[in-house]
Amino acid sequence: MSAKKAAPAKKAVAKKVAAKKAVAGKAVAKKAAPAEKIAVKPPANESRTALVRRARRINRELAEVYPYAHPELDFENPFQLVVATVLSAQTTDLRVNQTTPALFAKYPTPEDLAAANPEEVEEILRPCGFFRAKTRSVIGLSKALAEDFGGEVPGRLEDLVKLPGVGRKTAFVVLGNAFGRPGITVDTHFQRLVRRWQWTGETDPDKIEAAVGALFPKSDWTDLSHHVIWHGRRICHARKPACGACPIAPLCPAYGEGETDPEKAKKLLKYEKGGFPGQRLKPPQAYLDAGGRPAPPLGAG
Ligand code: SF4
Numbered sequence: 001m002s003a004k005k006a007a008p009a010k011k012a013v014a015k016k017v018a019a020k021k022a023v024a025g026k027a028v029a030k031k032a033a034p035a036e037k038i039a040v041k042p043p044a045n046e047s048r049t050a051l052v053r054r055a056r057r058i059n060r061e062l063a064e065v066y067p068y069a070h071p072e073l074d075f076e077n078p079f080q081l082v083v084a085t086v087l088s089a090q091t092t093d094l095r096v097n098q099t100t101p102a103l104f105a106k107y108p109t110p111e112d113l114a115a116a117n118p119e120e121v122e123e124i125l126r127p128c129g130f131f132r133a134k135t136r137s138v139i140g141l142s143k144a145l146a147e148d149f150g151g152e153v154p155g156r157l158e159d160l161v162k163l164p165g166v167g168r169k170t171a172f173v174v175l176g177n178a179f180g181r182p183g184i185t186v187d188t189h190f191q192r193l194v195r196r197w198q199w200t201g202e203t204d205p206d207k208i209e210a211a212v213g214a215l216f217p218k219s220d221w222t223d224l225s226h227h228v229i230w231h232g233r234r235i236c237h238a239r240k241p242a243c244g245a246c247p248i249a250p251l252c253p254a255y256g257e258g259e260t261d262p263e264k265a266k267k268l269l270k271y272e273k274g275g276f277p278g279q280r281l282k283p284p285q286a287y288l289d290a291g292g293r294p295a296p297p298l299g300a301g
Contacts, residue, residue, distance in 0.1 A: 046198075054251055055199050055215045061248045062227035069226035071177045074100060078153035078178035079110055079145070082163070083138050085170045091128050099128050110151050113142035137165030155179045168206070176222035184209045185225040189232025196236065196254035234270055242268040 046054070063069070072093040075081035080100065087096045103124050107113040113121070118135050125131040125138075141163040145151060153174065154160055160171035172183030184190075186205040190212075194200055200211035216224055235242050241258030244265030249255045259265040 051199070052215050055197070055212075056220075058197060058248050058251050059216065059220065059224050059227055061251065062231055063223065065247050066227055066230045069223065069230045071173065071226070073097065075178070076104075078155075078174060080104055081178045082141065082153050082160075082166065082170065082174050083113070085173045086137050086141065086165045087125065087128050087134055089134075090130055095128055099125060107142075110142040110145035113139060114146045116142075134165075140164035141166060153178070155181065168209075172225075176225065182218045182221040183225070184213050184221045185229065186212075187229060188238075189229045189236075190225065192238055193228050193232050193236055196241075196252065196257065198253050235268075237268065237270070240268050242266070245269060 071081070073081065073084040073088060074097045075084055083103070084096050084100050087099065103113075103121070106124070107116055107121075116139060118139060121135045121139060122131050125134050128134060144163050145153060148162075149159070155175065157168070157171050157175060160166050160174060161168060166174075169185055169187055172185050175181040176183040176185070186209050191203075191205065191208060194208060194212055199215060200208055202208045202211050212224075213221060231248075232238075235246050237258070241254075242265040243249055243252075243255050243258040244260040244262040245268070246252065246255070246265070259268055
């Protein structure tokens with residue numbers, strides 16, 4: 001960690017706070033004052049209590065920035081969610097949302113998809129990439145659901161991970177969002193961000209899940225996963241994090257890893273254009289504003 005990162009000059013802190021106001025709008029700007037008091041410092045000697053406090057503060061700040069954070073896959077039941085999650089590997093949620101309506105219109109139940117002609121399914125799934133492997137997975141998991149679980153998606157981790165193409169990450173997405181069971185989704189964004197924030201030094205996803213889970217009450221796990229993943233998709237990118245436009249810069253030991261100039265950083269922000277908020281084409285009622293329009297995403301307009 002450089003001295004610059006360890007003890008930024010007042011000017012740098014002021015820049016970050018200005019960026020925070022610019023990005024997060026009024027609601028977050030109101031919270032800028034307490035954030036100003038926190039100096040960016042390497043958490044090398046950070047106590048466990050201080051780490052827990054900082055981690056929870058980051059989650060609270062992100063909750064303000066992404067109040068509508070939710071899974072960005074369209075689904076109407078657990079079966080649709082598990083299929084959509086499997087399809088989302090190596091592609092965007094928006095692409096999946098554009099593809100699944102045709103799939104579920106033709107094959108609405110696990111039994112229908114289990115009996116499908118693979119070539120016809122491949123044609124529908126082609127835009128999602130890896131469409132042959134994905135076709136095998138979704139037909140395979142539909143067969144397992146139909147034969148072993150009475151056509152219902154099981155609500156237990158140990159059963160879900162037995163389904164073809166379903167690992168712990170997919171299982172937690174399904175448990176957290178279709179069954180309301182708390183789960184931490186350790187995807188590529190989650191791994192990168194928690195490392196940047198020095199929440200844990202672990203690199204194995206299962207160990208990251210355990211280490212981060214210990215910093216938060218279980219009831220926070222699902223929303224925490226959404227907040228972190230949304231932040232990774234929109235601001236804290238893998239190659240060029242937009243540090244100068246990051247609302248949690250004052251809490252981040254990796255500030256400076258990306259662009260710190262607020263104007264240049266603003267240009268790095270990414271928002272999906274397919275559906276608001278986020279990528280969801282059919283946002284649930286809860287995410288719509290009073291006029292029935294989707295609440296605008298952060299920084300839109
Ligand atoms: S690395 Fe930069 S963009 Fe990512 S959380 Fe830290 S300050 Fe924000």
